[in-house]
Amino acid sequence: MSGSSKPIIRFEHATFGFPGVIALKEISLAVNSGEFIGVIGPNGSGKTTLCKAVLGLMAPLGGSLRIFDCSCEELRCHHRAKIGYLPQKGVVDRNFPVTVLETVMMGRYGALGLLKRASGKDRQIAVEALAHVRMDGHLDTALGHLSGGQQQRVFIARALAQQPQVLLLDEPTTGLDITTQCNVVELVQHLHEELGLTILLITHDINLIRSRVNRLVLLKTRLHAAGPPEDVLKPDILREVYGKDLVITERDRIVVEDYHHHHH
Amino acid sequence: MLDLLTYEFMQRSLFAAAMVGALCSVTGVFVVLRGLAFVGAGTSHAAFAGVAFGYLVGWPPLPLAIVFGLATVWITGWLEEKGRMKLDASIGILYTTTMALAILFIGLMKTYNAEVYGYLFGSVLSVTSEELRMIAGLSMLVIGAIVLFSKELYFIAFDQEMAEASGVPARRIFFLLLTLVAVTVVVSLKTVGAILVFAMILIPSSTAYQLTHSLSTLTWYSVMIGVSCSVGGVVLSSIWDIPSGPAIVLLATLLFLVAVLYSPKRRRHVLAGS
Numbered sequence: 001m002s003g004s005s006k007p008i009i010r011f012e013h014a015t016f017g018f019p020g021v022i023a024l025k026e027i028s029l030a031v032n033s034g035e036f037i038g039v040i041g042p043n044g045s046g047k048t049t050l051c052k053a054v055l056g057l058m059a060p061l062g063g064s065l066r067i068f069d070c071s072c073e074e075l076r077c078h079h080r081a082k083i084g085y086l087p088q089k090g091v092v093d094r095n096f097p098v099t100v101l102e103t104v105m106m107g108r109y110g111a112l113g114l115l116k117r118a119s120g121k122d123r124q125i126a127v128e129a130l131a132h133v134r135m136d137g138h139l140d141t142a143l144g145h146l147s148g149g150q151q152q153r154v155f156i157a158r159a160l161a162q163q164p165q166v167l168l169l170d171e172p173t174t175g176l177d178i179t180t181q182c183n184v185v186e187l188v189q190h191l192h193e194e195l196g197l198t199i200l201l202i203t204h205d206i207n208l209i210r211s212r213v214n215r216l217v218l219l220k221t222r223l224h225a226a227g228p229p230e231d232v233l234k235p236d237i238l239r240e241v242y243g244k245d246l247v248i249t250e251r252d253r254i255v256v257e258d259y260h261h262h263h264h
Numbered sequence: 265m266l267d268l269l270t271y272e273f274m275q276r277s278l279f280a281a282a283m284v285g286a287l288c289s290v291t292g293v294f295v296v297l298r299g300l301a302f303v304g305a306g307t308s309h310a311a312f313a314g315v316a317f318g319y320l321v322g323w324p325p326l327p328l329a330i331v332f333g334l335a336t337v338w339i340t341g342w343l344e345e346k347g348r349m350k351l352d353a354s355i356g357i358l359y360t361t362t363m364a365l366a367i368l369f370i371g372l373m374k375t376y377n378a379e380v381y382g383y384l385f386g387s388v389l390s391v392t393s394e395e396l397r398m399i400a401g402l403s404m405l406v407i408g409a410i411v412l413f414s415k416e417l418y419f420i421a422f423d424q425e426m427a428e429a430s431g432v433p434a435r436r437i438f439f440l441l442l443t444l445v446a447v448t449v450v451v452s453l454k455t456v457g458a459i460l461v462f463a464m465i466l467i468p469s470s471t472a473y474q475l476t477h478s479l480s481t482l483t484w485y486s487v488m489i490g491v492s493c494s495v496g497g498v499v500l501s502s503i504w505d506i507p508s509g510p511a512i513v514l515l516a517t518l519l520f521l522v523a524v525l526y527s528p529k530r531r532r533h534v535l536a537g538s
């Protein structure tokens with residue numbers, strides 16, 4: 001962890017949602033520069049809302065949220081560009097006519113600003129971003145021709161092309177096979193170490209990230225626990241959030257049965 | 265055939281067709297990629313209602329067509345953004361409402377007005393010099409805006425949420441796109457008509473879509489297809505003495521079918537499947 005004195009993102013008793021529907025309640029959390037934070041919690045626990053809040057797309061109903069020391073209203077496009085975002089994996093239209101390089105170049109657009117055309121330097125940044133995810137051999141390949149894991153790496157490269165300080169990943173391993181899941185998380189850890197990126201990784205898969213993160217944040221509308229994994233992953237805390245379906249196996253792996261059927 | 269080109273009206277109509285072909289096919293790229301196909305249809309009927317209103321009250325029809333078209337796309341965009349309604353439902357309502365208005369306005373006219381029907385079916389061969397200047401000016405404006413904001417337009421067509429999150433003013437760009445669609449429709453009313461303009465927006469870019477995996481190549485293919493179908497359609501219509509609008513659209517449809525049959529994308533799928 002690089003010891004920056006001022007947190008990049010600071011929630012103070014922040015509440016999010018729509019009038020009548022509270023998605024996150026009185027969250028207090030400071031994200032420091034260079035941290036690797038895993039955000040976990042059952043479905044409907046407000047993980048995606050947290051994501052939107054960090055992106056500055058949702059102002060708090062109460063309390064405060066400061067991103068790069070700006071309130072949500074003060075947040076400008078060039079601030080947004082400093083947060084690289086990997087959205088939840090949607091179904092990519094196989095036929096959408098876009099090449100790998102064109103996809104990653106889009107990461108430059110927000111940082112460039114309106115009316116400026118991408119230059120050779122932007123292209124170089126995009127190619128370097130692809131090299132970081134080991135996809136620089138596929139510049140002109142159609143995005144739709146890649147496997148799910150490769151597409152995920154391209155989208156991570158798109159986020160890196162923004163030259164962000166923070167990388168925000170919303171369930172990056174959903175819909176991938178086990179080997180690919182590990183590869184993606186290893187890649188994220190590598191980027192954290194290599195580029196000194198602050199990472200916020202939202203996931204269902206506690207076991208996949210527990211040994212890699214500096215801190216875990218456990219959400220269920222409220223922030224139930226935040227701290228080093230060993231402090232958060234305690235049976236009593238987890239049962240409080242996930243209910244009785246939670247099983248901790250002898251090898252210390254955490255299994256939440258049927259969590260996909262839970263609703264908020 | 266060449267002596268046809270010596271007629272001034274023929275030169276005007278070929279020039280108008282080429283410009284409308286280019287304009288519709290460039291705008292069409294973003295309409296098809298962003299999934300706004302139905303918006304084009306809705307806007308053209310709204311614009312036609314504007315034309316009919318203009319003739320009814322004796323005001324210039326094209327500015328009113330722009331007002332009606334813009335009001336429709338902006339209301340549609342606003343409803344979608346507020347999450348009140350899905351785009352296809354709201355455009356469906358506005359589409360039929362504006363068509364009802366158009367029929368009402370025509371019904372209220374004391375006499376039969378052939379010019380109004382000209383805007384419904386288009387008549388590129390009767391384009392006047394003044395109309396040609398208007399088409400040229402507005403086409404330059406729309407294509408200029410698309411060139412200036414092309415990177416943002418591509419991004420929101422691909423993924424608007426991601427564009428917004430990475431610092432592109434995606435909302436404003438989306439409304440810009442809706443505005444450009446409305447202006448494109450109005451510019452094309454006189455040449456291809458309110459009913460067929462929709463085809464000119466959709467078909468060239470959908471044809472190009474069959475042929476490439478690259479966004480920039482798609483745009484160039486779309487323009488080439490749009491311009492050649494428009495010019496080819498006008499030439500065919502004067503040789504065979506058939507209406508120009510249908511000639512342009514049917515030629516474009518023919519090319520689309522050929523592209524679907526011989527699409528390299530399709531071949532790859534067949535290979536992958538075997």
